[in-house]
Amino acid sequence: MPVIRFVREGRDVECYPGENLRDVALREGVELYGLKGKLGNCGGCGQCITCFVEVVGESSPGSLSPRTAVEERKLQRRPQEWRLACQSLVQHSVLVLTRPQAGLGDAEARIAAAKAEPLPAGPTAWPVAESEAEGAAEEPQQGQQPEALALEQPGSGESTTADEEA
Numbered sequence: 178m179p180v181i182r183f184v185r186e187g188r189d190v191e192c193y194p195g196e197n198l199r200d201v202a203l204r205e206g207v208e209l210y211g212l213k214g215k216l217g218n219c220g221g222c223g224q225c226i227t228c229f230v231e232v233v234g235e236s237s238p239g240s241l242s243p244r245t246a247v248e249e250r251k252l253q254r255r256p257q258e259w260r261l262a263c264q265s266l267v268q269h270s271v272l273v274l275t276r277p278q279a280g281l282g283d284a285e286a287r288i289a290a291a292k293a294e295p296l297p298a299g300p301t302a303w304p305v306a307e308s309e310a311e312g313a314a315e316e317p318q319q320g321q322q323p324e325a326l327a328l329e330q331p332g333s334g335e336s337t338t339a340d341e342e343a
C-alpha cells in the first residue's frame with residue numbers, strides 16, 4: 178500500500194493505489210484547507226483552487242498522477258511542485274506538505290526529517306479479492322468457446338451436454 182507522509186501533520190497514512198489524495202486526507206482528518214477553503218470549496222471539482230499541496234523533494238516523481246488539464250490551467254502561476262489534492266491520484270508513496278501557502282515555521286527541519294525516513298514504494302494496482310481472482314480464472318478467454326452446459330439426465334446418473342441435447 179502506498180503511504181502518504183503528511184509533513185505538516187507528521188503523519189503517515191496508507192491508501193490504495195489510485196485513491197484521490199483529497200479523499201484520503203478528508204477521510205483521515207488531515208486539514209487540507211486554509212480559511213477560504215474551509216468557508217467554501219468546490220467539493221473536489223478543481224474549481225476553487227483551495228486544496229493545494231506541495232510534493233516534497235525528489236522522492237516522488239510519478240508518485241501522483243500527472244497534472245490534469247485543470248491543474249495546468251489553474252496552477253500556472255504556482256510552483257511546479259504544487260498540486261491540487263482533488264485532482265491527484267496516489268500511485269506510489271509520496272511526501273506532501275498541505276497548505277504550502279500558509280508557510281511552516283520549522284519547515285526545513287521537518288522536511289529534512291520526513292525525507293530522512295524511507296517510504297515504502299507500494300503496489301501500483303488495486304488488490305484483488307480472492308473471490309474476484311477465482312471468478313476471473315473461470316471466465317473464458319476472448320475467442321474461446323465456453324464449455325457446453327452439462328445437464329444431468331434425471332434418474333440415469335449420467336450427464337449429457339446442451340450440444341448433445343440439441
Ligand code: FES
Pocket residue numbers: 218219220221222223224225226227228261262263264
Ligand atoms: S477542492 Fe476545489 S480545487 Fe480542489
